[in-house]
Amino acid sequence: MTDTTTTTPAPASRASGSAPAAAPASFIGALEIDVRFLGMLGALAVIWVVFDFLAGGTFLTARNLWNLSVQSSSIAVMSTGMVLVIVMRHIDLSVGSILGVTGMIMAVFQVNYLLPTFGFNHPAVIVLTLAAGIGIGAAIGALHGFVIAYLGVPAFIVTLGGLLVWRGAAWAVAEGKTIPLVDDNFKLLGGGANGSVGEMWSWVIAVIACLAIAFAAVQARRQRQRFHFPLKPVWAEFTLVISGCLAVIAATLVVNAYTLPPALARRYAEAAGLTVPPEGLSISFGYAIPVLVAVAVGIVMTFVTTRTRFGRYVFAIGGNPEAAELAGINTRRVTLAVFALMGALAAIGAAISTARLNSATNAQGTLDELYVIAAAVIGGTSLAGGSGTIVGAMVGALVMQSLQSGMVLMRVDTPYQNIVVGIVLVVAVWIDTVYRKRIK
């Protein structure tokens, strides 16, 4: 019998001082995926199938799913910031109002100052509009964060005040007038036929996404090999990469299956100088730009929460503020930064939703704070602090939007929609609470 056949690993024989853990027994354990996240995807699938059945097959159409993706974008962007706020045991009730005021400021700034200076559709207009909006959003958030962290006023109160103040400010910016947007580049952020990337670019994005998924898996495996850590079985790696790629391909097929109506397609072709074949044109929408913005925000925010010091501190403070303080973390500065980030994300949400409506109104974003909080909470963010994921919150936003548009398709009246959404929120959190108790 040789040494290699001994079952217990020799201790301290390698860089790691302790032996690797035993191989995980279950299928899902080997894949190392969060069971709760799988459950959420399952719930989303159930919601979709049930609505499709109830709404007579109008839910699971390319057109509805495409619309769903666009409608979810603004809330999804803001929910990523809300995750950090709630993880730190705070709350932000002011995001809807920040959205309102920054959207208004962007529209007024664009129409009254940028357009006369640079002219129609000048590229500087969209850049400066966004810079101004995001800068002001971050400044408003930083102000909230300052009052919360340095003056010690509870976040609930500060942002409740903010909810009123910034809604009033949104009115004051243009005295309640609705400001139509003029810059065509900015309008692209709202989606629609022009604000989508088309079939070819959608496939380019899909290929890049698949390569990125594979690259990330290889990279993670190499890192673990470097320190002789236990590795996932190869079949598990392949399963994960392949299912990730299949999801990307499926999404791409769906958005490409949504095509312009024939009349619009003809007009588009004429404008582009194309000859219309006799059987008619089929022009795909592809991914909408607001959806790509939301996905990009989600990737950046996931990176921030999992790979940076700032994200680590946010979670540590949420888990045990005293321990974080004793470890030498400047908890006040982190708090201020989290609220500033939330404000900046509300401004991005404002850019998407004003562009989608082609105008800024002073009521824009009303009640959005509740949808954003609900998305984060349905997405598994614990109100007790310390846990939550960006991707979960974004799926949560999709769940909320699915419920709403499903009921619209079923012609449910708005008051009844609210009743259903309210009940679903409470039930979702209750199920999550039960689940958390079980795993303890």
Add this chain to the structure above:
Amino acid sequence: MNAVTSPVANPGASRMTGTPAVDMRDICISFGGIRAVDGVSVDLYPGEVVGLLGHNGAGKSTLIKILAGAYRPDAGEIRINGEKADIGNPRDAKRYGIETIYQTLALADNVDAAANLFLGRELMTPWGTLDDVAMEAATREVMGRLNPNFRKFKEPVRGLSGGQRQSVAIARAIHFNAKILIMDEPTAALGPQETAQVAELIKQLKAEGIAIFLISHDIHDVFDLADRVSVMKNGKLVGTARTSDVTKDEVLGMIILGKSPPGALAGPGAAAD
């Protein structure tokens, strides 16, 4: 009352020679009009274990939190290795080589052992991102020394037993080469076997020349490990004694009655008899 002639020379003084690693003099701090620590002076030499004893609420934890940078004293002076030290926050304390293991363990329950070990001092990759793999490797190494049976590297520390949590807290202190180690009730949450492990570890660290403050309200936890004990009562120092010069009963008298025995150097808090 006549001064009692002490039966021992230099009562309460350390047997160590050289410069004390820590010398806290006349430390005072008040919270809302209550003097939590009132004119307390203690010292600690490299390679020495000093037990800081007293009832709950005697001011021990407050005193060491001042040394650890969690509170700023209202008055008094702290000298580290003979030099006056200005400790305004926990980061300053760590710069002086002071590491603290808190009674509450001060771990963030929702993140794993490696994240806790490196909290506030994360290892970074050249691209400025967290180097989780390197941190886990270092954690495996230090935990392999402290607690070879430890396996739960990927789990939030919430899922760990009291002893495992304790070893994470201790690992954090020793990984960063503490010169001065403060342990607040290090065995309070532990079973007998784990307590023995911690005692063994303290002896090992002491042999490496680390200066250790051991805080406890229970004399049995510290008497056998400590070279000297300092006893506090109601925020004041009752006295300091070498454990070889006094009996457990005498130290118990210091804790309960505030009575400084002949073998100890009486402090301002000693009861008059």
